[in-house]
Amino acid sequence: xxxxxxxxxxxxxxxxxxxxxxxxxxxxxxxxxxxxxxxxxxxxxxxxxxxxxxxxxxxxxxxxxxxxxxxxxxxxxxxxxxxxxxxxxxxxxxxxxxxxxxxxxxxxxxxxxxxxxxxxxxxxxxxxxxxxxxxxxxxxxxxxxxxxxxxxxxxxxxxxxxxxxxxxxxxxxxxxxxxxxxxxxxxxxxxxxxxxxxxxxxxxxxxxxxxxxxxxxxxxxxxxxxxxxxxxxxxxxxxxxxxxxxxxxxxxxxxxxxxxxxxxxxxxxxxxxxxxxxxxxxxxxxxxxxxxxxxxxxxxxxxxxxxxxxxxxxxxxxxxxxxxxxxxxxxxxxxxxxxxxxxxxxxxxxxxxxxxxxxxxxxxxxxxxxxxxxxxxxxxxxxxxxxxxxxxxxxxxxxxxxxxxxxxxxxxxxxxxxxxxxxxxxxxxxxxxxxxxxxxxxxxxxxxxxxxxxxxxxxxxxxxx
Ligand code: URP
Ligand code: ZN
Ligand code: ZN
Numbered sequence: 001x002x003x004x005x006x007x008x009x010x011x012x013x014x015x016x017x018x019x020x021x022x023x024x025x026x027x028x029x030x031x032x033x034x035x036x037x038x039x040x041x042x043x044x045x046x047x048x049x050x051x052x053x054x055x056x057x058x059x060x061x062x063x064x065x066x067x068x069x070x071x072x073x074x075x076x077x078x079x080x081x082x083x084x085x086x087x088x089x090x091x092x093x094x095x096x097x098x099x100x101x102x103x104x105x106x107x108x109x110x111x112x113x114x115x116x117x118x119x120x121x122x123x124x125x126x127x128x129x130x131x132x133x134x135x136x137x138x139x140x141x142x143x144x145x146x147x148x149x150x151x152x153x154x155x156x157x158x159x160x161x162x163x164x165x166x167x168x169x170x171x172x173x174x175x176x177x178x179x180x181x182x183x184x185x186x187x188x189x190x191x192x193x194x195x196x197x198x199x200x201x202x203x204x205x206x207x208x209x210x211x212x213x214x215x216x217x218x219x220x221x222x223x224x225x226x227x228x229x230x231x232x233x234x235x236x237x238x239x240x241x242x243x244x245x246x247x248x249x250x251x252x253x254x255x256x257x258x259x260x261x262x263x264x265x266x267x268x269x270x271x272x273x274x275x276x277x278x279x280x281x282x283x284x285x286x287x288x289x290x291x292x293x294x295x296x297x298x299x300x301x302x303x304x305x306x307x308x309x310x311x312x313x314x315x316x317x318x319x320x321x322x323x324x325x326x327x328x329x330x331x332x333x334x335x336x337x338x339x340x341x342x343x344x345x346x347x348x349x350x351x352x353x354x355x356x357x358x359x360x361x362x363x364x365x366x367x368x369x370x371x372x373x374x375x376x377x378x379x380x381x382x383x384x385x386x387x388x389x390x391x392x393x394x395x396x397x398x399x400x401x402x403x404x405x406x407x408x409x410x411x412x413x414x415x416x417x418x419x420x421x422x423x424x425x426x427x428x429x430x431x432x433x434x435x436x437x438x439x440x441x442x443x444x445x446x447x448x449x450x451x452x453x454x455x456x457x458x459x460x461x462x463x464x465x
Contacts, residue, residue, distance in 0.1 A: 002026065002043045004437065005033075009048025009398065013055065013387050014369035022053060024394040027436035031390060046432060046439075048398050054368055055387050056090025056121075056395030056435060057349040060375040061240055061264060061316035063341065064094055065114060071327040071339040073320045078450055079415040080319065080345055081120040085440050085448060086413045087346040088353075088397030088430040090121050091385050091456065093375075095152060096143075097128040097161075104129065104139035108146060112455065119453030120446075121435050122395075124379065126150040126183055130160070132167035140174055147457025149380050151175060152183035152240070155222040156289060162189050168226060172233035179460040181236040181262075181378070186222035186247065187214060187290055196336055207283035210335040211274055211291035216299065219290050220246025227254045227261050236260035236461050238378065241318045243269040243290040245302035252311040260464050262378060264314040265303045267351045268292065268342050272420060273300075284328040285418050287338045288318070308362040313374045313463065315352055319345035321416040343416040347407055349397065350426050357401055358427040380459030394437040403429035413446075 006022040011032065023031035023040060033039070064080040066073050075083065077094075084092055096111035098104045108127060115123050127143050129136060129151050140151070153168050154161040163171075168184070175182050195213035199205075223239050227250055230237035239247055242265045254261035268286075274294045277283035286292055293299040306312035320341025322328055331338030349371055356367040376386025383392050405426050409419040433441035440448030 002437065004044045004046065005039060005042040006046045006048050006053060006396070006398070007039065009051045009053040011053045011388050012364045012368055014365055014373035017365065022388060022396065024437050027393060029388060029390055029392050029394050032388070050400070050402070051431065052364070052399045052401050053388065054088070054397045054399060055372045056397055056433065057088050057371050058091040058375040058381070058386055059084060059089045059317050059319065059345055059348055060093045060314055060379055061318050062092045062094045062345055063318070063320040066095070066097060066320065068320065068339040068341060069337060070330055071322050073341060074323055074327070074415045075319070075321050075345070076415070077115040077118040077123070081123070081453055082446055083346040083413040085120050085433050085435070086430070086446060088349040088399070088433055089345065090395040090397070090433065090435045091123065091381070092121065092345070093124045093126055093379060095126050095128050098130045098136060100131045102131065104136040105142045108143050108148065116455060117451045120440060120448045120450055121453045122456050123453055124381070124456040124458050126152050128152045128161065129163070129171055132163055132170055137170065137174060140171070144178060144180065149458045149460050150181045150183055150238070152185065154185040154189070155226060156185050156187040156189040156192065158189045158193055165225065165229060169229050169233055172229055172235035176234035181238050181461045182230065183238050183240050184226045185241070186219060186226055186239050188218040188222045191218050200334060200336065205334050207281065207287050207335050207338060208277045210287050210338065211277050214289060214291045216244035216246055216293060216297070219244040220250060223247040223250045227251070227259060230261065231259050236262070236464060238262040238264065240264050241266050241290060242303065242312065243293050243299060245297070245299045248302045248306040248311055255311065255465070258465060262314070262463065263306065263312040264316050265307065265312055266316055266318050267344055267348050268420065270300055270303055271351065281332055284331060284338045285324055285420055286342070287328065287335070287340055288320070288342045289340045304361055307370050308366060313370065314378060315348065315370045316375065317344035317348045319343060321414055323417045325417055342420050343414045346412055346414050347421055350405065350428060350430060353399055353428040354426040374463065377462040380462060381456060382462055394434055396434040397430055398432040400429045400431050401427070405429050
């Protein structure tokens with residue numbers, strides 16, 4: 001067993017900021033030593049003087065190599081988990097997708113075959129249920145036995161992933177019976193399809209029309225509906241990739257009623273805006289669903305307040321990268337053919353460090369909570385993941401808070417030909433990243449092993465009220 005000591009740093013968790021040396025034995029943290037404690041003998045000491053030592057971050061929403069229309073998201077588990085590591089993320093939760101007519105357990109096994117042996121960091125899965133029928137309802141139990149305790153359904157994308165209210169309610173009933181959490185992509189797909197057809201019919205084919213045909217009200221409406229379905233069935237519900245203030249309000253109201261309703265937003269909804277789609281076809285770089293919103297309508301303010309104040313619990317990415325050339329361009333003459341999704345997995349944690357250090361959006365402790373600790377608790381990984389404590393996995397991100405970095409497609413490691421944060425300067429540089437005691441990023445260089453990542457069997461939601 002290799003013993004390592006991280007010396008001289010400031011350890012930041014969701015609840016504490018302390019000067020402590022972190023003692024690691026093999027894969028686990030075995031001690032947090034105060035400045036007055038004599039340093040033990042170790043095989044390797046890492047000097048973290050003037051550095052912040054954070055728990056390795058958790059991205060609870062990624063899509064490596066998934067089909068979307070005619071395209072497949074560009075990052076594989078190999079490239080995407082490496083890029084995540086560069087950004088201080090040591091765990092991802094990705095999604096097997098059951099398409100219409102597919103076996104549910106078959107889709108789980110196929111995604112496991114892609115990820116196992118090819119991931120640089122640990123990974124878990126949420127299961128997408130794209131075809132609710134008797135067979136898939138039976139197979140849900142097989143997926144649950146594999147340690148998958150969260151299931152995603154869609155009120156969006158009719159004809160593809162969409163489920164009716166009755167189908168959503170049926171899977172929620174099953175989840176309520178065993179404590180699993182239901183993830184919802186909440187947009188009113190049917191009303192949105194009407195607006196999309198009308199836009200195309202009048203020749204409005206540009207990327208901006210993608211956003212204008214997915215109004216915030218239709219995100220709020222769907223969130224309201226699925227929260228009431230969750231109340232009817234008793235299942236915990238977690239609304240993914242929230243972009244609209246209406247959804248924050250729905251979750252806040254539901255939580256006040258005692259409902260187990262939770263919310264996730266993503267850096268793109270906090271930092272990018274509707275105008276970015278309004279630059280001819282270049283706007284396709286910013287096409288995702290739900291869409292970027294007009295900050296003048298107060299959406300970003302509500303999302304930041306939700307994260308800082310607790311109405312929203314998690315910051316994830318919905319990482320789903322497509323090249324501009326050859327993939328986004330599939331929709332050059334018709335926005336409905338642009339594959340939806342943005343490349344974000346590498347930049348989520350650095351953006352949140354910047355938001356705390358430079359912008360004062362929230363304390364460093366709250367930042368750790370929304371980006372590491374709450375996702376670990378939400379998805380049954382705590383305290384193995386999501387904190388720095390004796391007995392936890394030695395997943396760590398050491399940050400120089402005095403350094404600046406500039407985000408760019410020239411320097412990022414995601415397998416995609418553009419950056420949606422091109423030129424943005426951030427305060428804080430991720431220097432060293434450790435996964436289960438192994439150094440995987442050192443002085444900004446990837447030194448990990450591609451097969452290092454392990455599948456995480458997860459427990460139930462630990463944030464139920
Ligand atoms: O635009 C998005 N969000 N693409 C990924 C698929 C999804 O809906 O999460
Ligand atoms: Zn979605
Ligand atoms: Zn997604």
